[in-house]
Amino acid sequence: MKRTEMRGMVETEIKxxxxxxxxxxxxxxxxxxxxxxxxxxxxxxxxxxPLLKTEEKVEADSLRIxxxxxxxxxxxxxxxxxxxxxxxxxxxxxRDRIYYEPRKEGAIIEFYxxxxxxxxxxxxxxxxxxxxxxxxxxxxxxxxxxxSQNEIARRFYTKLGFRSLTNxxxxxx
Amino acid sequence: xxxxxxxxxxxxxxxxxxxxxxxxxxxxxKSADASRLALLYSRYYEGKMQTIPKxxxxxxxxxxxxxxxxxxxxxxxxARNQDLSFEYTNRWNNICILTDGxxxxxxxxxxxxxxxxxxxxxxxxxxxxxGVDAIPLPISAHEPSQMIDLAAFIQPAFGAIxxxxxxxxxxxxxxxxxxxxxxIPVWHDDQQGTAGVTLAALLNSLILxxxxxxxxxxxxxxxxxxxxxxxxxxxxxGVPAGNLIVVDSKGILFPGxxxxxxxxxSNKWKYELALTTNKERLSGNVDVAARGADxxxxxxTPGPNVLAPSTLRNMNKNAILFALSNPVPEIxxxxxxxxxxxxxxxxxxxxxxxxxxxxxxxxxxxxxxxxRSRAIPxxxxxxxxxxxxxxxxDEGTLSDEHILPTMMDLEIYPIVASAVGEKCVKMGLARxxxxxxxxxxxxxxxxxxxxxMVLSLQESHLIEPLPRDKRG
Numbered sequence: 001m002k003r004t005e006m007r008g009m010v011e012t013e014i015k016x017x018x019x020x021x022x023x024x025x026x027x028x029x030x031x032x033x034x035x036x037x038x039x040x041x042x043x044x045x046x047x048x049x050p051l052l053k054t055e056e057k058v059e060a061d062s063l064r065i066x067x068x069x070x071x072x073x074x075x076x077x078x079x080x081x082x083x084x085x086x087x088x089x090x091x092x093x094x095r096d097r098i099y100y101e102p103r104k105e106g107a108i109i110e111f112y113x114x115x116x117x118x119x120x121x122x123x124x125x126x127x128x129x130x131x132x133x134x135x136x137x138x139x140x141x142x143x144x145x146x147x148s149q150n151e152i153a154r155r156f157y158t159k160l161g162f163r164s165l166t167n168x169x170x171x172x173x
Numbered sequence: 174x175x176x177x178x179x180x181x182x183x184x185x186x187x188x189x190x191x192x193x194x195x196x197x198x199x200x201x202x203k204s205a206d207a208s209r210l211a212l213l214y215s216r217y218y219e220g221k222m223q224t225i226p227k228x229x230x231x232x233x234x235x236x237x238x239x240x241x242x243x244x245x246x247x248x249x250x251x252a253r254n255q256d257l258s259f260e261y262t263n264r265w266n267n268i269c270i271l272t273d274g275x276x277x278x279x280x281x282x283x284x285x286x287x288x289x290x291x292x293x294x295x296x297x298x299x300x301x302x303x304g305v306d307a308i309p310l311p312i313s314a315h316e317p318s319q320m321i322d323l324a325a326f327i328q329p330a331f332g333a334i335x336x337x338x339x340x341x342x343x344x345x346x347x348x349x350x351x352x353x354x355x356x357i358p359v360w361h362d363d364q365q366g367t368a369g370v371t372l373a374a375l376l377n378s379l380i381l382x383x384x385x386x387x388x389x390x391x392x393x394x395x396x397x398x399x400x401x402x403x404x405x406x407x408x409x410x411g412v413p414a415g416n417l418i419v420v421d422s423k424g425i426l427f428p429g430x431x432x433x434x435x436x437x438x439s440n441k442w443k444y445e446l447a448l449t450t451n452k453e454r455l456s457g458n459v460d461v462a463a464r465g466a467d468x469x470x471x472x473x474t475p476g477p478n479v480l481a482p483s484t485l486r487n488m489n490k491n492a493i494l495f496a497l498s499n500p501v502p503e504i505x506x507x508x509x510x511x512x513x514x515x516x517x518x519x520x521x522x523x524x525x526x527x528x529x530x531x532x533x534x535x536x537x538x539x540x541x542x543x544x545r546s547r548a549i550p551x552x553x554x555x556x557x558x559x560x561x562x563x564x565x566x567d568e569g570t571l572s573d574e575h576i577l578p579t580m581m582d583l584e585i586y587p588i589v590a591s592a593v594g595e596k597c598v599k600m601g602l603a604r605x606x607x608x609x610x611x612x613x614x615x616x617x618x619x620x621x622x623x624x625x626m627v628l629s630l631q632e633s634h635l636i637e638p639l640p641r642d643k644r645g
Binding site: 044 | 429431435437438444448
């Protein structure tokens with residue numbers, strides 16, 4: 001599905017976008033490449049905090065988990081393609097917020113774009129796309145998780161209207 | 174040493190010889206000898222630089238003019254218009270050589286105190302070749318933010334700031350930040366000086382091998398301060414970034430490399446190059462990069478076996494190699510030539526084609542100071558490199574073994590200074606609007622006066638003759 005079709009389907013307004021990328025739900029044969037990107041994300045997280053240092057088997061784990069999630073209805077996984085090449089991935093999960101309202105949360109838990117394809121509007125487009133998909137699946141609140149020290153992510157989400165909601169503090173035992 | 178014949182552009186700045194008659198190339202002492210003599214002489218003279226007055230003192234009464242109460246009027250005028258400090262004080266010719274001693278040439282991180290003799294030496298070259306009054310200023314602060322703050326705090330005293338021997342990648346942050354912040358030129362010799370002379374050498378090498386800047390394939394081996402700056406300057410000079418291939422200790426830079434995110438956070442300058450260079454998206458080691466390359470600029474680790482002949486054999490015909498590591502180049506020139514390289518340059522004076530920062534920094538600084546420039550833009554460094562290359566061509570001495578002038582070609586300094594000054598004027602950076610011939614005349618006069626002063630002090634024995642080396 002091309003971007004234009006996606007727009008129609010999710011009935012969302014996408015502002016100016018680059019036409020060079022296709023954004024859509026991941027296909028089975030793209031899982032391996034997407035898992036490589038997820039592994040890169042986990043390693044990037046490790047750059048921000050030693051408590052996020054990745055294990056040796058991060059690639060294998062990324063692939064295993066992604067294969068499990070791809071057909072899970074509570075998960076939304078989108079890829080961005082440049083030609084046939086997977087250059088971006090975003091994964092979100094639907095959560096039920098017991099105690100709070102609104103109850104339905106769409107939480108973006110993994111988001112990675114290959115360095116060469118950053119700085120355009122691809123990040124924003126991927127976010128807009130997954131936000132629409134999540135809302136369509138009932139999410140009333142969109143959240144995003146990233147390491148506290150990741151100022152790039154902080155700036156990105158702030159610029160797009162997000163704000164800090166909860167904090168996770170850590171202390172190694 | 175060759176003499177430049179009647180090619181004075183302006184026709185105004187007369188050829189004076191500039192001390193040429195009293196300056197000889199002399200013999201370069203062997204390394205061990207140089208070390209022994211340097212220790213001996215440094216102790217004997219108790220340092221290499223001092224400050225001396227530039228106004229007459231006929232009686233103690235003169236101090237009522239040079240100092241209080243007369244000086245108050247000058248101070249008030251400068252306080253009202255700070256740009257007058259370039260007219261009423263020596264600020265126009267004062268620079269400081271700022272370092273933390275974290276990467277001293279050939280010595281590494283020896284700290285500020287250990288770097289002082291080197292900075293004094295740099296100051297001496299500045300005075301003699303560029304007529305610049307350069308104050309050595311090693312500091313015991315190492316954080317980029319501290320160094321940036323310090324440079325900003327001392328700005329009112331200086332016409333420019335010269336950064337020296339600061340480790341990479343913090344040197345990039347310091348230079349970029351200061352270039353943005355300060356109202357005076359900031360120069361980092363290990364980046365811009367090396368890049369400028371490398372560019373000059375490249376320009377002439379390309380001419381000798383009938384190549385064009387915009388379609389040569391150039392490999393940069395080593396991604397430290399020198400080569401990152403060289404890559405940036407080459408792009409500013411018109412090399413398409415995609416034609417550059419940068420190789421660091423882990424291999425060729427390309428946007429998909431595994432450590433890109435680490436690079437983004439630890440060395441954004443290298444990261445930029447990884448994103449913009451290497452349009453073919455090559456990956457692998459230097460052998461892959463060198464295959465079919467026209468030129469290879471190595472500024473990596475001291476040799477001689479860092480580059481293998483087999484790597485060079487796969488380069489294009491009429492290959493160009495700059496092996497710039499000191500004290501030993503990545504491969505010895507004769508070995509490179511045996512491997513088929515046509516033009517070889519190194520950082521050393523005992524081989525042909527020395528890529529030596531001293532060919533540029535005194536003249537670039539002279540040029541920006543004489544027009545009271547607010548900055549040294551890349552464009553001015555490109556112009557300086559072009560002028561340096563052109564000098565060799567104009568002299569008729571361009572050959573595979575002579576792609577650059579040498580420090581003995583004293584004429585290059587006012588000529589390059591005027592080209593730099595003119596560029597700053599054209600770009601609207603100068604506080605003083607002068608034409609090229611005027612700048613050349615001023616530069617020539619300032620440099621000549623400085624040299625004459627040194628020679629005169631020597632003749633009068635206020636600078637004593639070298640002590641007899643009892644062991645020699």
